[in-house]
Amino acid sequence: MDLGTHAGFILASYAFTALVMGALVLNAVRDRRAQTRALRSFDALRGSGALRGSGEERR
């Protein structure tokens, strides 16, 4: 596909969007893992049932 003389602007737009969306998703996953780890450590410490209802019990 020939994007013409403005190809750089078009590709840069899509690349930037992919970068920001990728960062958003990765940050969300990283944050979830951190919270799950913290709840799991509470669970191991006291058997508090901290993970109950979070959907992370069996992972």
Add this chain to the structure above:
Amino acid sequence: MSSAPISLWTRLSNPSHFMRWSGALVPWLAGLSALALGIGLYLAWFVAPPDYQQGETVRIMFIHVPAAWLGVFFYGAMSLSAVGTLVWRHPLADVAQRAAAPIGAAFTLICLVTGSLWGKPMWGTYWVWDARLTSMLLLFLIYCGIVALWRTMEDPNRAARAVAILTLVGAINLPIIKFSVNWWSTLHQPASILRMGGPTIDPSMLYPLLVMILAATIGGTTLHLYAMRTEVMRRRVRTLTIREAERLDAGRVAVTAPASNAAALPLGQAL
């Protein structure tokens, strides 16, 4: 109004119920958004024709417009949540607001950068201080202010009220963004989808654009629900940490009484 919808809403917005139904829904929504995005990108790149004036550059529209829509959409959702926080003090309203802010900021940033990259070849400049561009920049700065305010206050209850007030004050920017192209003379084109008399975009570009808007909306909603679930977990961690610190403080480390059920703890409530 019938009490049935109210009771359903109350049940769905109960944090324990929310964790249950959202956990089942998120994977389906993620799959649906990936499918819609695939179809949308195919239509935007291989079906929609180049514009007779802008040529291939019009393909930037297929990410710029959905990003602009979601930047405004998430702020609208945050404003409704702010009312829920201030009027009903609903813990999930605050959770929803906090989870939405970074997502809304990200979409607003995408809108600003892609708009700038579209403006250079079409207008001859990356940026002009006209009403639409400036009001969108202001929206991004408000998002940043809200995220920063949350990080400065340790107590979630105090932060929730302060952020809710700031959010509602900032909501005055939403109609300014929408009508800026009508109220002032701007370089930005006037409304071309949501306008009296119907859209002015040719159907060959309108339908791919609508599919991309739908894909972005489902994707944004998926991310929001996912972030809300993480936020509920974060508050549970905070409550348990404070409880554990109090226990250690009282010198009762080897307490034999069973720990209380964390799932029943109120969200975001400092002990």
